[in-house]
Amino acid sequence: MKLHNYLTIIILAITLISCGDSKQEKNFNITTNATNNTIALNETLELSIANPKNIEIESITYEIGGKTVDKSVLLSDFKLGSQTITATINFDGETEIATRNIAIVNNASPKVYSYEIVNTYPHDITSYTQGLEFFNGELYESTGQKGESKLRKVNYKTGEVLKNINLADQYFGEGLTILNNKIYQLTWLSGKGFVYNLDTFKRSSTFKFGESKEGWGICNDGKMLYKSDGTEKIWLLNPENLVEENNIQVYTNKGKIGKLNELEWINGKIYANIYQRNGVAIINPKNGATEAVIDFSPLKKEVKQHKGLDVLNGIAYNPETQTIFVTGKRWDKLFEVRIIEK
CATH class of the missing domain: 2.60.40.10 (Immunoglobulins)
Incomplete structure (x- = not known):
């Protein structure tokens, strides 16, 4: 094949x-x-x-x-x-x-892209990474698991935690994104998300999900929020009232792609981590077409192998370096990569 x-x-x-x-x-x-x-x-x-x-x-x-x-x-x-x-x-x-x-379905099969590692940085091996995003040169991270979920700002070069808050034990943290000096963080099965002040990390409000029952990943295009729920659907949310106004369904030329997880908006496209597949789909946000795929599975062999090691999750674009950063659940490394379009 x-x-x-x-x-x-x-x-x-x-x-x-x-x-x-x-x-x-x-x-x-x-x-x-x-x-x-x-x-x-x-x-x-x-x-x-x-x-x-x-x-x-x-x-x-x-x-x-x-x-x-x-x-x-x-x-x-x-x-x-x-x-x-x-x-x-x-x-x-x-x-x-x-x-x-x-x-x-789409009228063309996805292109296959590769990558090269530009730099490798330390990452908290205890963090069950769910969301990752750069803002003004600093890295923000959301982690999961009940009793372990947190929101933090990190010096990505050293791994130093610059700011941190822990979620209540009943919540399982998921994706995050930053828009208009607000941090939007999802939780998994509680049917709600949180909004924080970017500077203080003080929670300003809570919002409930609509038709999307679960919270997985979230990103934004500067105007709208895009939310995944573990299915093939990505929901468009109005950031003013957090109402789900519409959705796209992610398809290739063969069928739908499920388990869409962590999301990142990069140069007009949505990059979506596919849960448990160590791969990323590049999606047209207008119609849901999967235009390309990236296989990041070799990266898991580059991190410390331990009992709690889990799958790739966490993708962030740094506009200052024009490179992508990826890591995983309980990985001890954060990889800076450059995508190679074949």
């Missing part, structure tokens, strides 16, 4: 799409040219109505994800993932709704 396919299928644990059934209505159902209810981005989706009773139809209106479309649809600006087609059929003074689910 080619390396490209191996990384795409094995490292990122893609969930292949299964055939979905159309919802059968009393008189009509939707038919498409999608093979096994799956069609690629930039292909043309052809819609029609099966009318076995030969009822005289007065009008048909099609929608995909709430957007009105023609019966012939070029899928160029649609989000990837599971989408619902709705047909509103008017006949003989009556109206009937037919629906059908399809999956829109």
Whole structure:
């Protein structure tokens, strides 16, 4: 098997799409040219109505994800993932709704990138790293495990802890991000996150999750927050009220990628660590397309091997050096790397 396919299928644990059934209505159902209810981005989706009773139809209106479309649809600006087609059929003074689910996948397989190690720095081997982010040249870290979770600012070159607070024992800390001089930190299963003052680490508010039941990773583009919940979905949150306004579904040309974990916004793309796979997906935030993958699995062999050693987690971009920093759960090293695009 080619390396490209191996990384795409094995490292990122893609969930292949299964055939979905159309919802059968009393008189009509939707038919498409999608093979096994799956069609690629930039292909043309052809819609029609099966009318076995030969009822005289007065009008048909099609929608995909709430957007009105023609019966012939070029899928160029649609989000990837599971989408619902709705047909509103008017006949003989009556109206009937037919629906059908399809999956829109990417039209290209992910590129495979490699990396080179630029520097290696010390990292607290006891830290169960969940979130990592640079801000004004300083590194901020969120760690997990009940009774061990904390939020801290670190001198990344020496490993010295510059500021630290511990979370209450009932919370399992997850990802963090910094926007408008506020730190946003997630927790795993409690259904809530915390907002802190950047300078003092004093908690200013608590927010509840919406449809995303769990907290995994979080990043921002300078305006919006992006939150992962351990599935293929990344949720867009309004930083003013922390409401989940929308989401994207992360897909390759084969299917969805689950277990999206720690997130980092880098030059207009979302870098997502895939939990337990020691790999990172580079995602288009507009439609959820996985554009590239990076296999960081060799790094785990470069750290101290011990009983508590766990998987890669923690990715941060330093704009001052234009390099990426990665580490893992209970790793004794923080790696500064440069991505090599093949």
